[in-house]
Amino acid sequence: MSKRPGENMNDATAFDSPASKRVRIKDVDDVSAAPITPVIRPPSPADETNGTTKHDHKEEEEEEHEYIVAPQHRRKAQQIDSDIYLDTITPTHLDFDFQKICSVSLSTQNIYCCLVCGKYFQGRGRSSHAFRHSVDSDHHVFMNLSDEGRLGVWVLPEGYEVKRCAGVIGDIRRVADPRYTKDDVRNIDAIPETNAVPKDLSGKSYLPGFVGLNNIKANDYVNVILQLLTHAPPIRNFFLLSPQITNGLPGALGALTRKIWNRHAFKGHISPHEILQVIGVESKKRFTLLEQKDPMEFLGWILNALHTGLGGTKKKPSIITKTFQGRVQVETQTIAAESTGSRVVFKADKKATTMTQTPFLFLTLDLPPTPLFQSSIEKNIIPQIPLTDLLKKYDGSTEQVSEGGVRRYRLLEVGWYLVLGVKRFTKNGMGEVERNPTIITLPPSLSLNLAPYLAPSSSSDSQPVIFDLLANIYNTSVPDEDGNEKSVWSIQLREGRAGDVKGCEYGSSVAMRKPARSDRVMTQPVKVILEAVGSITFSDKN
Incomplete structure (x- = not known):
């Protein structure tokens, strides 16, 4: 009688359950001599039902929902090769200038930006809008915009973080949240x-x-x-x-x-x-x-x-008050009416004089009114006035008539920046806005000495206070699509160090760089003057 051959342990047909994708036991020459070593875990006889184990059911469920959560062994492999989806990033679609708000829920909490299409979504969990977008649109790389200063990049739906900081991710981080050092x-x-x-x-x-x-x-x-x-x-x-x-x-x-x-x-x-x-x-x-x-x-x-x-109060300064705030002295005299025979004379009451010191963030300048009646030739002439004439308002002797009295202004001190606003637009009796066309001229050197308008002091009697032009905001009228006049505000800027004059315009802005300048007499902190020439002008002080 011949000997009956033993069962082959590697024969898949010897089992009643379907073949598994994972190897459960190692191949051995002698089953009795070497123990079976499980790779994951051996099936328990108590778990077997019709030849299929609970472990097999778990594997089938993972295979069915593989697009939702990647298996653990696959996730580790992707963490090793974390740039698997980085080639899908499209920087031209990214714009971080808009408000960080979810495009689906309109929420501002926990916002992620898709680095493929540039849209904003909330969260990264299984039920989040970013997760669904990654599945539906096949976009996998997202940046956490709510984590300012870190801007972590995540791959969905796998759910792992990209550790790379260089390359395109580093460029995007420098655009989304630029950082600067003291150097x-x-x-x-x-x-x-x-x-x-x-x-x-x-x-x-x-x-x-x-x-x-x-x-x-x-x-x-x-x-x-x-x-x-x-x-x-x-x-x-x-x-x-x-x-x-x-x-x-x-x-x-x-x-x-x-x-x-x-x-x-x-x-x-x-x-x-x-x-x-x-x-x-x-x-x-x-x-x-x-x-x-x-x-x-x-x-x-x-x-x-x-x-x-910024937490500033009347007594607690901030960077705003340190930069712009100054003090002006206001002398007010009451005007009294006196009757002399058949005439009424208005005189300033010297006894009713008050002196006050008022802080300011910017000063106003008044243009002379345009004549009501002009000849045909005068209508073609645009009036001009030097900026120094307008500043005489603050020399302490020029009188400004106001309601119920006369006022004189004197500058006591200025901040790091001095702001001057020119009243060019006024309303007439019919409620229409009128524009004063007077041109304000600046010195040829584009510099201004403010010493004559400051109150005398022991530190500034012998030294000028020089301001240099830095920027100018102006108003122009252009026709709109319907042919009507449209008011447009624009700005001219010039760089405060050196370089040729250059310009660039985007929308309503014009930028110019400033030519080199020589050293001034004073070595004081930089100051700026801003003057509204139907608009506004800006300059810095040496």
């Missing part, structure tokens, strides 16, 4: 070499700090003031080195300032959509992008709002 700020005004001028994704060169702000509808009056503030060195440097300020208006202005001066931008212009939303909320819709307002009115509001938002 960066110290050299930020340096003129770059020709071969070191940064370029955007389209290959066009741009100058950091001199990029345009988009005029979405009628927000050009806001754009010029924002450009103005981000070019005042004390305010600019404060926000560049304060990325921890993220809330409210100061946080929005800080984010905009860091984007304007970014050397790694993807495009040569910026949309101020995010800060416009904050301005509309904090001003209770007083300043919006739908209706054009006076830039000087907006400047007064935003300076006070920033001062309050």
